Amino acid sequence: MTPALVRTTALARKELAHLRRDPQMLAFALVLPVILLLLFGYAISFDLDRIPLAVVDRDQTAQSRALKQRLTAGKLFVEIARASSTEAVEPLLRRGVARAALVIDADYARHVLRGEPAPVQLILDGADNSTAAVALGYATALARAEIPAPPVLPVEVRARALFNPGLRSAIFILPGLMTFILAMVAVMLTALTVAREYERGSMEQLFATPARRLEIILGKLGPYFVLGLVQVLLVLTVGVALFGLPVRGSLTLLFGVASLFLLAMLGQGLLISVVTRSQMIASQIAVLSTLLPSLLLSGFIFPISNMPLPLRILARIFPASHLVSALRAILLRGNGPAEVASDCVAIAAFFGVALIVTTRRFRRTVGA
């Protein structure tokens, strides 16, 4: 081995020893992603069906029964109770026994037969507003199939991006979730491990060895890069096994893009720690600087095309949005290198800038 390689591997081995002594870090890196995946995946795919529904049918006609049947025919609503009045339904909703109530007025059939707007109420548990939004959307769509005018709805809910007509939201959000997990863990662990060297005063001791700056960076961050790749594998495996995530494109391309993204995230973490030099501040900035871009500005939850221009620009600067779109392209659409090239360039640009700023900063303040 060349001396440079010896020094770099010595640093990497030391990092692994730190990780071994700090199982919380490893848990954060490997267990948390799986938990998040299960939470998000199941919450979204199962919350949106089997919503317990209470029914108040004051009309008791063939038409009113047909409406009720249409609502409960899919897996979205399950009729769990019948009540005679709106008042009787309220306690059910309050106790959470029912999460939605359908109230059909006495003259429903008459209105329908005359082709007039038919008064139907759908009362939804607004506390769980993402479910409410989806349920509302479905119910409206279902009811409209027969009713000419929209039913009267006393709940105010805004339609949200989580609304996903395919009802295959787990698959749709997996790329976003994967991006979020990769970004969070890579930035956080990098920021912490480098800030810790500063806090302990050991960074100066490292600089006093013949190891070059690049060797120190490579040695310290190499293990986290590998850890990130393990996460990609983990998330993919869970996605495919539990949520039927399709992998339509090339795995090599996927790992290539993910590696590039990991590099960018390690660069971001390094930059944060070199500037703050404090584990506490570094971890807070790490959370903020990954949570916002990868959760809110990545197209994971809110479509980027609906954002105001400044946010759209911001979303394009951070690598998260590019990984989300590249992953969707590779996994869901089976796209090849040509389609993800521009995303890769954007991620590489972010990495380049982070690296330049970091090495400047690293150099200027060595030993200070």
Next chain:
Amino acid sequence: MSAPVIEVRRLTRRFGDFTAVDAVEFEVQPGEIFGYLGANGAGKSTTIRMLCGLLAPTEGHATVAGHDIARDPRAVKRAIGYMSQKFSLYLDLTPTENLSFFAGAYGLQGAERRRRVEAALVESELTERRDTLTRDLPGGVRQRLALVSARLHRPQVLFLDEPTAGVAPDARRAFWREIRALARAGTTLFVTTHHLDEAEFCGRVGLMVDGRLVALDTPDGLKKAHVPGVFLSVFAQGGDLREALRGVDGVLGLQPFGRRLRVRMAADAPLAGPEALAAHLRARGIDGVEVERGDASLEDVFLELVRRSEKQEA
């Protein structure tokens, strides 16, 4: 005389307007223990950082082991060992892990690395506790381990920045015994400390006050030059000692020391002896007088020099 291992010429480091190290000059010979003394903030660590190639000087030059610190800091780093003031070892790693890491960071590998790590464990009497976390070792043991880990690559020069800060007195003595053994074996040592008693173990001592090297000599030389005369340590049961000493010829300084008063007198003063001074004090009505001959300490030198440099500034 062989060529000096460390040569420092008008070395200066400024942080903004503030001059932390101000045109310092000295040389250190091979196998010498060079003590670098000064209060907190005097500029000791800043000097060491420059000499270790960690911080670029603002002005001046220095060579360490034949390498220019500004032009070739990596050659300097290969030739030296450094124990920084703040860090000693990774507490969450075992002694073995710490040692193999530092060996690797200095480019040692394979069987050679294993051999040196093993020897270092034996030397620091840690073969039994090689897999204990460093956190669980006593402070003195940790300090010794830090010293062997700074020497794994057999550096010509060792820079130790306040190596005994926070170490118990007997562990400190043991540590200094080791440092002297290293010097006898040919290693050059540059040691900073603010424990003035430790400086007595050094071959030569440089005194830093506010970034300037105000004195540089052997401990004895410093005492002769800066606090000449005879030290008499006076104890009395009753009476005003200071009043009784007023007007006595050749008194150069008075300094309370515990329940005693240390009197520094010109060597040729009429009362510059224990018996003569005791007789004088008794004659002035002081009860239960005891006078003993004392020694000048580096503390006296240090106080004198700080006083003088403050006077100069005023």
